[in-house]
Amino acid sequence: MTEPSPKVRTAIHVAELARKAGLxxxxxxxxxxxxxxxxxPVEWLLAPLPGDPIRVVELFAGPGGWSEGIATVLGVKVDAVGVDSSPxxxxxxxxxxxxxxxxxxxxxxxxxxxxxxxCAVIISxxxxxxxxxxxxxxxxxxNIGILCEAITRAGDAAGLMPLYDVCCDDLYPDLADMDECPACAEHGYHEGTRPRSGETWDEIRAVAAEVTDPQIALMLEVIIWPLALQAAGAPIRWMAMEQSSNLPEDVLNDMTVxxxxxxxxxxxxxxxxxxxxGLPSRRKRAYMIATRHYTTVRTATIRPLPPTxxxxxxxxxxxxxxxxxxxRPIDPKTGRAKGGNTFSADGPSWCLTGKARTWKRESxxxxxxxxxxxxxxxxxxxxxxxGSRTSAFQQSADVVSPIMAAIVLSGVFGVLGEALVRDYHAQLYEMDDLLAPDGYDLVS
Structure with a gap:
């Protein structure tokens, strides 16, 4: 964490005293x-007071899918700030x-x-x-190879592997009689954790920038932000990620490692x-949850809802x-339009893209x-x-569904996600038979 100047430190100290005094x-x-x-926000320079909601950073936050899932579906109060490049x-x-x-x-x-x-980072x-x-x-x-290399170097830049991962005491019971632990010497560890590699986050980003598509490199932010906050001493508790279900296992596995x-x-x-x-449109996505502590509630099993x-x-x-x-041209073999350009509205719609703005009801x-x-x-x-019609449809196509956000985050917030999701769904689509009754049998 970059150290503030004495002038800034003094200003923060005085501001915190005023805040504690209710001024x-x-x-x-x-x-x-x-x-x-x-x-x-200015207030983020100040330490939170007892009872304040946790501070959450949302990256690639878009029009508010995760935000709505937290606030509207789960009813959880957080002090969140989202970042996005789309005006x-x-x-x-x-x-x-x-x-x-x-x-x-x-x-x-x-x-x-x-x-x-x-305390938390959400990244999409x-x-x-x-x-x-x-x-x-x-x-x-x-491109996968370049991204995975950058992910590994991000871990090295954070320098957070704990000393006990090499089991000094177990491997070398006579360590007291040695000048230094051989395993620590081999890995270049100092007391407590391995040292940071010295590469800056911008230098790590430059490694990923060698991919052929700039959007691929943005996956690196999923590992940079949680580890950077941890390395800087922030009280990070958990992170959540959403990405295409096609995200390569190599990338997911390297982030997990x-x-x-x-x-x-x-x-x-x-x-x-x-x-x-229960969403009336198809959207298959990969989600990741990582937590710093075993005591953090990590997952909650929410049963599928009836299709809408x-x-x-x-x-x-x-x-x-x-x-x-x-x-579309008719295929003489099937008698149907080439390219598959229609679907029935009696089931969930196809996954929305920005081109959904041109969809029309055939009747x-x-x-x-x-x-x-x-x-x-x-x-x-x-x-x-x-924004324009084109922009609004693109936002809907890119966004994380509030319902899916609530499902993924209900565990880390420790709330009864299934009942809350059912109630939100029932009210949203006016299906009273899906309202969660009192005493609803939750799975957790």
């Missing part, structure tokens, strides 16, 4: 604190009441002094490089299909079909609204999508 921060200190905190997505989130910094994540310092009290890098809807450059072995090597107690990933949890069709969610009559690609040519697109991925109809 506002003296106005003359604000310019000093604002300059030191930028781009983060429209940031505007949407702000309109919905979520804080956003509009910036390129890779230009930010994960050891910024304002982050020294951060863009997925086109790994998704079938993209160019699949993230699956090329050359680095978390365990840096003394994290738990790091696991799973693939979940949104339609299995697109027609049910939008209150359409049965039998409707959706045309996704306009008029009357009706196109989806931005509100309906958001509804299909788990947002309330009144969610304040900002």
């Amino acid at each position: 506002p921060i003296p106005a003359k200190l604000l310019p000093v604190l604002e300059a030191a905190a930028a781009p983060w 429209d997505a940031c505007a949407t989130a702000r309109k919905a009441g979520h804080r956003r910094i509009c910036a390129d994540i890779t230009t930010l310092n994960p050891e910024h002094i304002a982050l020294r009290h951060t 890098p863009p997925c086109p490089a790994f998704s079938p809807a993209g160019k699949l450059t993230g699956l090329e072995q050359h 680095e978390f365990y090597s840096c003394d994290w107690a738990y790091a696991q990933h799973t693939v979940l299909e949104a339609a299995d949890y 069709s697109m027609a049910q969610a939008l209150h359409w009559q049965p039998g409707e079909r959706i045309n996704t690609r306009g008029t 009357d040519g009706l196109r989806l609204t931005a509100a309906e697109a958001g509804l299909l991925v788990g947002f309330r109809r009144s969610y304040p999508w900002q």
Whole structure:
């Protein structure tokens, strides 16, 4: 963590005294604190008071999927700040009441002094490089090798492997009679943990920048931010990640290894299909949860919900079909349009992409609204999508569903996720029979 100047330290100390006394921060200190905190909130320079909600950083935060999952579905209060490079997505989130910094994540310092009290990080890098809807450059072995090398070097840069991982006492019971532990000497350890490699986070990012698609390199932020915060002494408790279900196992396994090597107690990933949890649109994604301590609740098993069709969610009559690609040539062998350009609304819709803005109902040519697109991925109809129609649909296509966010995070927040998800789902899609009754049999 970058050490503040004496002037900043004094300003923080005075501001903390004022806060503890229930007084506002003296106005003359604000310019000093604002300059030191930028781009983060001034109050994040100050230590939290007893009872304050935990501080959470959301990276690639978008229009608010994780934020809504925490606040609206789970009803958990956190002190969160999201970062995203899309002005429209940031505007949407702000309109919905979520804080956003509009910036390129890779230009930010994960050891910024304002982050020294951060307890959790949520990271959802863009997925086109790994998704079938993209160019699949993230699956090329050359790029996987570069990314995995950068992940390993990120662990070295954090320098957090604990001394007891080499079992000095067990391996060398006569250590007291030696000048130094042979294993520690071999690995270059000092007392407590191995030393940091000396590479900066920007230098590690430069390693990943050798990939052929810049979006692939953004996966590196998943390992950089939690380990950087840990190395800087922040009270980091857990991290959560969402990415395409096509994310290579080599990448997932290397991240898991680095978390365990840096003394994290738990790091696991799973693939979940949104339609299995009552969403009226398909969306298969990989999720990872890692926690620092065994005492942190890590996972909660939430049973699949009954399927919801697109027609049910939008209150359409049965039998409707959706045309996704306009008029297509007819295949003489099948009698159907080439390219598969229609699907039935009597089941979950296809996974939304930005091109869902051109979908139309075959019976009357009706196109989806931005509100309906958001509804299909788990947002309330009144969610304040900002920007053009094209931008709003792209936001819905990229976002993490609030329902899936709640499912993934219910364990780390230690809440009864299944009942809360069922109730939110029932109210969202007006299905009273899915409301969780009192005494609902939860699986945890």
